[in-house]
Amino acid sequence: MNNTNLNLILENYLRNPFRSFGLSLLIALFASVLLVGGLLSFSLSKGLNRLSSRLGADVIVIPQGSEINDQSVLLQGDSKYTYLPQGSLEFIRGLAGVEIATPQYYLTTLSASCCDQKVSIIGFDTESDFVIQPWIREVLADKLPKGSIVVGSEIYTGEKKTLKIFDHEYPVAAKLEPVGNKLDQAIFVDVTTLASIREAAKAKGVVFLDNRDQYSSILVKLRADADFDRLTREIHTRFDGVQIRNRKDLFSGLEKSANFLQIIVWVIVAIFLIIAASAIVISFSLSTRERRREYALLRIVGFTRQRLKNLVLGESLLVSAVGTYLGLLFTSVAFFTFKIWIGEHVGIPFIVPSPIEIAGVYAVVILLLHSVGPIAVYGVANKVSKMDAYAALREVEH
16 A cells, blocks of 8 residues: 555544544444453453362362352362361261362461452361362472461562561462462461461460361362262261352352353443444445545546555554554553452452463454454445446536
């Protein structure tokens, strides 16, 4: 495309700023919805896949009335001072079909020097744990040092790589890969270190129940021939005040929520696409009628049919490009500024894609949006290129 065409395209864009910027704004809104839809879908899928790969438990047993939800699925106990009945761990370990059962201790949530938000302390038994330790081994090849802790991906540890809890500093052995839920803001400790934290808390006047027979949750791995319904009945028969949830039900709820959210987003994207394309077609069709004399004169002074067609397509491409980059700019700032807030409130494991994956989403969005204008007005441009110049001039003059 030569400089004359480029100048004409820019001049025509600026000649009617209300129409041009209005269409670009519509494309910008479409770009925003499309980018959010792409990043959100990618983040939710990645979060679910990451969480699924981390879990090894088939069943979780928690106290009745616990506020456990899919954000803390199979990895985290209740945030209240509620505990399972005494003797429940030994009983569950003795049930038919249970391959291994491990307890978790959930102290509380507290303000720590590491961050502005509250963090959770989750204790695990190194002898029986089969859920958290495989996750730790992905970032820590050696055994967890005595007295050390492991933190979630969103906890800042400073240059010293330590964390102060109840005025006692604990060395941070490793920082875990993100999971996409509140566990990214958690601290993981073994039972020995948990006892040390209890003592540090006691010195500060904070007292926890110091009874290792009381657990916040019990995670269970079943054998292949296990009968979940029978296991549930036996536990409920022996103990009151417990909830039993299996992995399948929990993930089924997560997947349904993620799919529903993605459907809503892509329906909105489709609606915006139809509105944007329709507005561009209508606007360029009306503009073509108003500019018949201009197009006729261009044909008379030497513009070929193809060049005239390219002129119309170029104008639509400029409209799309301006809207695309405006939408991407503002949406990018908003999305990446509030990504933590989005992850906390979306209710589903949420992991922002890697830079390469993000670049891929942007590339697809830019390619698609740059095509919206030219595709929408292709028929109009084709009609303009076939216009009889002299007949059009006579029509305009009359």
